[in-house]
Each structure stands twice: as C-alpha cells, then as structure tokens.
Amino acid sequence: MADQSSTPLRIGIIVFPGFQALDAFGPLDCLNVLSWTHNLTLSIISTTLSPVSTQIPLSPNALGQSILPTHTFATAPDLDVLLVPGGRGTRASTPAIQDAITYIRTVYPKLQHLITVCTGSGLAARAGILDGRRATTNKMIFDEIAALGPNVNWVPQARWVVDGNIWTSSGVSAGIDVTFAWIEMVFGETVAEKIANGLEYTRHRDANVDPFAKVHGL
C-alpha cells in the first residue's frame, strides 16, 4: 500500500486522437480521489505534447474535448501501472496508435499491472502481450476487436477479466469497475469503498456478471 508517506506508485495513461473520454476519465477520477490520501504520480503519455482530443478522427461534426499530455512515449518515466483507454480512435491507423502499440509492447515487461478499458484491449492484443491469456473488451464490437488477437482467449461474458497482471475491462463504464477492483486488490476494500461512496458510484462487483453481453447478443 502506498500512503502519502511512502514511495509513490507511478501510474501512466496513454492518450491518442479519438480516445473515449469516459474510458480515461472514469478510472482517472477514481485515481484522482485516491491521490488525496495515497502517494501516486500520473504521466499522461502521447506521441507529442500537443493537446489530444477525444473527437473521432475525420468526423468534424463530432464533439470532443482536448487534454494535455505530460510526457511523450520517448520521455515517459518508468511506470508501475499503465492504463490503456479505448475509443473509436483505436480503429484508425494514425501514428499515435502505432506508437501506442509499440510503447505497450516495450514497457509491459517492466510493469506491475496493465489495465485496459473497452477497445484498449485491442491495442494490447496488437502489441502481442495478450497472446495465450484470457481477456475481454467492448461488447458492441466484440468480434471486431477479438479478430485483432487470434491467439487471445477472448471472454465474451465478463465485466472485466484478470489474467496474471493484466486487467482488461468491457466497454467504457466498465473501466470504472475494473479500476475499483484493482484499487481494492492493491489498497484494500475500505479504501475502494470510501472512494466509490464519495463518487456515489454503484459498482459492478462481480467480474463475471455482464448484462451488456446479452444486450449486444453475445
């Protein structure tokens, strides 16, 4: 456990054009509140330090918000935990996506934990680090993402899946649940519960209960 007096737990998150806002800011808000009592650092990592928008690439009518990276893939410090959000941008072949996949492949061996949200598991699959593992992803486009990792044991019905030190979640909001499950494992149930109550968030507590698999015909 990392409280305010201990060595910080070093967290990073990858962002790229067209990342899904809630994929990132659900988990990040949990971590923001955790940082009020526990010692964490956060690196927001992209190809350059220019603002990165959630707007879908090549969709000028879509809304988006721009956030500022703190590091590039080249300057990012060593990390303990890497968060990988998804979003429509993962389906583009932008330099940022290619860079993200290379970065995931390179840093994974040094991480304590990797957490992916939604189609972020597609990036991890393309990086090759899910081969031979159980993993899940967004349920609306499950087959499309599963095809990116033919050697992955994709789980169609799961709010999230833990295999070794890789935590993959189902679509968008499931990122909040996998983050709370991870906080509970690392910092304890009391800490996770206090944050969830502060955020007035009703957690999905069972990784195997997944109402949206059925909604999306899986």
Added chain:
Amino acid sequence: MADQSSTPLRIGIIVFPGFQALDAFGPLDCLNVLSWTHNLTLSIISTTLSPVSTQIPLSPNALGQSILPTHTFATAPDLDVLLVPGGRGTRASTPAIQDAITYIRTVYPKLQHLITVCTGSGLAARAGILDGRRATTNKMIFDEIAALGPNVNWVPQARWVVDGNIWTSSGVSAGIDVTFAWIEMVFGETVAEKIANGLEYTRHRDANVDPFAKVHGL
C-alpha cells in the same frame, strides 16, 4: 429533436481549477456519443483560454488532468443548455469561481435548460437561480452545500431533481444519470438507451431512488 440535418443544439460547460473530472466527463461522454447522430455544438468555458486542471487548488500531491477551454466567459456564444460540474474547486474563492457564478446568473434567463452535477448546484445556488426551487447536490457534504442556498428547497434523498428547466444531480456519477434523463426527455428513450448500451452504463432510472443518501446518513 436535433438530428444531424437540423439547427444544432448549443451546449456549454463551465470549467474551473479543481473541477471534478467525472462530473464533467461523464455527461460529456454521453454528449460526445449523441453528437455522432445529432447536431450539437459544445463550448468549454472558463475565465481564460489557458488549460484548466482538475487538480485541487493548493494540493500539489493531488493528481489532475488539464483540459483546454474553447471560450472565455466573455467570448462564449449564446447557449441552449449549460452544464455546471462540481468539485473541490467550487469551495475555493478563486476568480474562476466568482466569474462562473456571475456567468450562471447572467446567462440563465436565456437558457432552455441548466444541468448541474454534484456541488455544481452550490454555484447555481450562489448565483441565486435556485431560490424557491427544489434541488439536490452531493450527499457526503450535503449540509455544507445546502447552507450556500438558504432559500432553496434542498432534497436530501434524490439521485436527481428537475424543477422547471433546472436539473440538479447528486454527487459525481449521478451526473451521468441526470444527463441520460435529460437526453431521454429531449431526444427520446430509444436514443438514450442506445447510448447507455454503447457506454455499457447501468443507469439509475428513478430520480427518487438514492442509495447514497443513506450511505452518508441523510
């Protein structure tokens, strides 16, 4: 209903140092997805165009993320809908908070709807526009926020409250539920349900059912 061929619905959101990330990005992610099929504009409004961080003011150990405003309070266009997030920053007396309160008071008469999340209702209360109305807020610090609006009829047990054209929600995650309720009212249940299923979000559907009032002793 504003589909892609119609006049856009003009949405704005206020941001200030120490806004709560999920208060803003929960509702915004719903609106981002809505914008894939419906014609919306979004203005992100603050005192200046400089990046605005979710980091709590004067708390250097707290994590935060910086987003870019698109307009200042002086340059913001006319709006149909204004979103007001909360967060620890609402409890500071920064210029941004004073400016936000003045802005809410000034633009409210021209809005179709005002939506507040969490302690954002404290800013609306301080602007005087909740006087004589029913409203709710964050349940962990309910009494502290209620004291900001002695002439408001504060509702301790509600996931969200609608009074006239003002929609106030309970803490943080409740902002997602009030946004879906608002989308359902304006764009119809099918649209709201499709977005919630895409975000794999389990909605709180009853405004009067509020598990966190009890959690926080109300």
